[in-house]
Amino acid sequence: MASRALAVLGSTLTLACLPTLAQAQATVAQVFNGEMLGTNLRYFESIAGIARTSVGDVHSYRVQGCEISANAAGGTVSELRLQLSPSCKADLSSFIGTFAPPANKPLTFGAMSESSGGQLEFYADCLHLCGNAADPSVYALWQGPHAVNFTEVLLEAVLADDAAINASNQWSEAMQKTKGQDFVIDTRFNCERDFDEVANQSFKGVKVTAVTIGTELNKPGC
Known part of the structure; x- marks a missing residue:
């Protein structure tokens, strides 16, 4: 009886550890992968492990x-969505094939624009008189063609370091000069594409802090 009880206990412990083992053994390349889009959440978590948080x-x-x-x-x-860091890098090739920038180099807005061969659409939470509650972010959207099933890529940069802040100031000043301060304060630029070229130039060398990939992605409005 004792040996049977130990066997049952061992089986129970093994089953309890399966999600933890799956999460520990998974790689970023397996989880942040184009083949995961469209899959059932239960299958996704069989690879990624159990979610730490859900909202x-x-x-x-x-x-x-x-x-x-x-x-x-x-x-x-x-x-x-993948949050980037020196040790957490994004390989977008499984999502968008040859439109993806080199995976072995830091992901910048300019690298994405160059590899995809098109201008990015820029958006922002706030650019002027933002307050101190939290650092706002700037986003750039790339909309893929039919060849990649119209997959969208949304790049994000938190306005926390000098490069991102300076780029946002250049973009903001160009818009204020033409459209006035209220245009920027009210984030009306999010619904107009007139200043995307300025933003593409300003953010060309800025490193991306997070990248989201999917379809019909949410972005800031005006």
């Missing part, structure tokens, strides 16, 4: 020390 349909995971989140409305993964 509505957005579930967050830590994989190889990197923060990855999945939007899974209706139980299907529709978008993936």
